[in-house]
Amino acid sequence: MKYLTDSEILKFNDNLKEANIRLSTMYSNQTGQPELIISTFRGDGGVTYRRLDDFATQYKYSFSVVENRKDNFLTLLTRLLNEPLGTKVLNSSDNSVSIELPQFEVELFEHEALGRKFIKYTYNFCANISQIVSHISYIEDAINYFELMYGYDEDGNETTLTKFKLGDIVSLTDRSKDYLIVDYDYYQI
Numbered sequence: 001m002k003y004l005t006d007s008e009i010l011k012f013n014d015n016l017k018e019a020n021i022r023l024s025t026m027y028s029n030q031t032g033q034p035e036l037i038i039s040t041f042r043g044d045g046g047v048t049y050r051r052l053d054d055f056a057t058q059y060k061y062s063f064s065v066v067e068n069r070k071d072n073f074l075t076l077l078t079r080l081l082n083e084p085l086g087t088k089v090l091n092s093s094d095n096s097v098s099i100e101l102p103q104f105e106v107e108l109f110e111h112e113a114l115g116r117k118f119i120k121y122t123y124n125f126c127a128n129i130s131q132i133v134s135h136i137s138y139i140e141d142a143i144n145y146f147e148l149m150y151g152y153d154e155d156g157n158e159t160t161l162t163k164f165k166l167g168d169i170v171s172l173t174d175r176s177k178d179y180l181i182v183d184y185d186y187y188q189i
Contacts, residue, residue, distance in 0.1 A: 002080075003033045004087040008137050015059075021052075023133065026090055035090040036099070036130050053091045054128040061125070061136055063143060066158075067110070067117040069150060077142040089130040099134050102127030 006025050013023055020041055025034035038052045065073045081101065088096040102125055109120040123139070125132045150158060169178050 001086040002083045002138070002141075004036065004085075004134060004137055006034055008140075009034065009036055009133065012133050012136070021129075022049075023129070033086060035088050035096055036133065037090050038129060051090075051092045054089050054097065054130045056126065056128055057132070059125045059127075059132050060122055061132075061139070062120060062122040063139070064111070064113075064118040064120045065146075066150075067119055068158075069146075070119050073142065073146055076145060077139065080138050080142050085134050087134065089128075099128075099130045102131035102135050104135070 009023050009025050016023075022039050022041060024037045024039060026037050027034055038054060039049045040052055041049045085099055085101075088098055090096055104127065105124045107122040107124065109122070111118050111120055123135075125135070127135075171178050
């Protein structure tokens, strides 16, 4: 089960267009995991917060993936999206509400940089703010994991950054046992 971290929730405040909306967290004694809180504030000398219910908004999120690795990336993203989300949003009535994955449209745009072809994905969300934050968290997890797997040298050649590549046969500590690397299993610590 995936839980949004404090830093993932708080980092999203930098992306909000509405200057008087803030995301924060509150911990529950029941789960030990942070719950998402959406607030509005008025800063006229002192700061006054008022908790809001989850609200719908429009939001665009863009990133690029090298063209020859798009299938690998989408496979990884799909795998991560299949993991259920345990974080809940705490509404103005102090009720914890589950966060569902949002509806969105994706635009694709091909471009080139440093002699490599890329595909730019632009996600157009029209969903509740909690749904957008959670979906972008899954995308950023996939991007971060992907960056750990593949890199490029100064000449633009792709390099695999993992210690063991898919298809490698390895012996860890016991030389009488060999292991075939058939897949990578990703989870966030």
